[in-house]
Amino acid sequence: MRELRLHGRGGQGTVIASKLLAVALFLEGREVQSFPMFGVERRGSPVTAFLRVDDQPLKLRCEIQAPDELIVLDPTLIGTTDITTGLKPGGRILINTELAPEDFPQLLERAHVSTIDATGIAVRHGLGGRAQPIVNTAILGAYAADTGSITVASMINAIKEEVPIQIDANIAAAKEAMSAVRHAPMGSTAEVTRV
Amino acid sequence: MKKVMVGNHAVAWGVRLARVEVISAYPITPQTQVVEKLSEMCADGTLPARFIKVESEHSAMAAVIGASAAGVRAFTASSSHGLLYMHEMLHWAGGSRLPIVMVNVNRSVGAPWNIWTDQNDSLSQRDTGWVQLYCETNQEVVDTTIVAFKLAESLNVPVMLMLDGFYLSHTAEPVDVPDQELVDRFLPKRVATYKLDTEQPHAFGALVKPDAYMEMRWMQQEAFRQVPEALAGIEQDWARMFGRSYGAIESYRADDAELLLVTSGTVTSTARAVVDARRGNGEKIGLLKIKMFRPFPTALVRDALRGVPRVAVLDRNVSPGHGGIFAEELRSALYDLPDAERPELFGFVLGLGGRDITPAVIDEIIEQTRAGTVPSREDLWVGVNP
Numbered sequence: 170m171r172e173l174r175l176h177g178r179g180g181q182g183t184v185i186a187s188k189l190l191a192v193a194l195f196l197e198g199r200e201v202q203s204f205p206m207f208g209v210e211r212r213g214s215p216v217t218a219f220l221r222v223d224d225q226p227l228k229l230r231c232e233i234q235a236p237d238e239l240i241v242l243d244p245t246l247i248g249t250t251d252i253t254t255g256l257k258p259g260g261r262i263l264i265n266t267e268l269a270p271e272d273f274p275q276l277l278e279r280a281h282v283s284t285i286d287a288t289g290i291a292v293r294h295g296l297g298g299r300a301q302p303i304v305n306t307a308i309l310g311a312y313a314a315d316t317g318s319i320t321v322a323s324m325i326n327a328i329k330e331e332v333p334i335q336i337d338a339n340i341a342a343a344k345e346a347m348s349a350v351r352h353a354p355m356g357s358t359a360e361v362t363r364v
Numbered sequence: 365m366k367k368v369m370v371g372n373h374a375v376a377w378g379v380r381l382a383r384v385e386v387i388s389a390y391p392i393t394p395q396t397q398v399v400e401k402l403s404e405m406c407a408d409g410t411l412p413a414r415f416i417k418v419e420s421e422h423s424a425m426a427a428v429i430g431a432s433a434a435g436v437r438a439f440t441a442s443s444s445h446g447l448l449y450m451h452e453m454l455h456w457a458g459g460s461r462l463p464i465v466m467v468n469v470n471r472s473v474g475a476p477w478n479i480w481t482d483q484n485d486s487l488s489q490r491d492t493g494w495v496q497l498y499c500e501t502n503q504e505v506v507d508t509t510i511v512a513f514k515l516a517e518s519l520n521v522p523v524m525l526m527l528d529g530f531y532l533s534h535t536a537e538p539v540d541v542p543d544q545e546l547v548d549r550f551l552p553k554r555v556a557t558y559k560l561d562t563e564q565p566h567a568f569g570a571l572v573k574p575d576a577y578m579e580m581r582w583m584q585q586e587a588f589r590q591v592p593e594a595l596a597g598i599e600q601d602w603a604r605m606f607g608r609s610y611g612a613i614e615s616y617r618a619d620d621a622e623l624l625l626v627t628s629g630t631v632t633s634t635a636r637a638v639v640d641a642r643r644g645n646g647e648k649i650g651l652l653k654i655k656m657f658r659p660f661p662t663a664l665v666r667d668a669l670r671g672v673p674r675v676a677v678l679d680r681n682v683s684p685g686h687g688g689i690f691a692e693e694l695r696s697a698l699y700d701l702p703d704a705e706r707p708e709l710f711g712f713v714l715g716l717g718g719r720d721i722t723p724a725v726i727d728e729i730i731e732q733t734r735a736g737t738v739p740s741r742e743d744l745w746v747g748v749n750p
Contacts, residue, residue: 203536207529207531209393230535230631231720
């Protein structure tokens, strides 16, 4: 079983991102369980959502305290909140940012780090406004390529099932993100990995 | 067709597949998505039902009482304070023997305000004359919504089914959506035994004097007495057509168990994981899930627990000044077993107001039950920092 935690801000579609990932992984034949942080959300405030994935039917129905992977939809949350709370050593972190993974040396000390400029991709494909870009599908594409756990076909089918509007633009954004995601293994430093 | 959906949408799918004809409901967290989805389905025609908008839960229940008395299939949903606001009308539906189905998304009751799950809202409606069924998974929610109509209409008793707030209502997981044609065969259009009809007039709930009131209560009791057997038969049909059934209770890895956990709702799933781990270590620990709370399945529970040395009851509810409500029901059910066959029962109150119940919490309960340090008549509160 793998457990994921997603960090975003209210209004950014964090909960929908976790559902979109769940559907894509379900289409890959996995058992999935996706849920928001139980409670109330306010626009702009930090929001978390969760996802469990397994090959066996999932039995646990409790909160996720020690995730294997993190997805950060809003990089301004890094530093202002401790996004790594409970993250298992050697876990993975995928961040929506223009920066490279090596620009997060503190995170690289304890986790594998990948980055994707999901905001830039969303804006280029006209998804949401510049102030409120909808980054779900770019994140899905980046996650699919980064982990190899979701095929292009399942990614496209998940978008068709879950995204009510701008299906073609969302698929294009996800595909662009697949080729744009950057990865650095845990322990990397800027000197070693940057070309 | 398998779809990933939250529990609230599983409810809406069950209602749609049951071809409900009248819906009246008022939104309340964490049930709101039920009302949203059903309104959408009514608006786009995928569910050709009349959706009656009302100003309160009391009126929502009054509206479905009227619809059900007129002979159609009627549904409502609520939670917590909304359910409590229906209280008077719940009695009215029960006493009128109307086969209404409602969903209650379990949420704690204020004060203080709290939107998270526990069972005190529905358990406080225990004596209103409704069958109560507690669900564990979103699959069980969609299946039970349909089964509930068949049960309600076969005995003229209203049925309330429960799902835990957030742990099911807002959790998305794969659900096998039953095929509409098969559901139509399983649950044909309702044919009301008695209904409001100008050609053949009947009065519902008119003044009944002491010479007959008690007989009508006795008839209600007789109907409830038939519920466990009726549910078993209906579930047999459901299993034949859809390959799934749940039972009023379910024993899980209970053979030769020296300790049985007793659970209801979503805690059951986490407890299954704990039982699996313990069985993997060779420990004789099992589980009894109680789905039906009213009527209480006394005979079934007594057979399932007869001769088990120790039983730990997990109550996500409390009767202030007394203890866990399922534990009390079980003590009563087990009372007339012979001493040698009666389990030692340990009651635990936990998870109130949405406090998380993790495998570690259940492990602690197992250890305390084994150690036998719990007072036998007073339930232990788990994880409280006074």
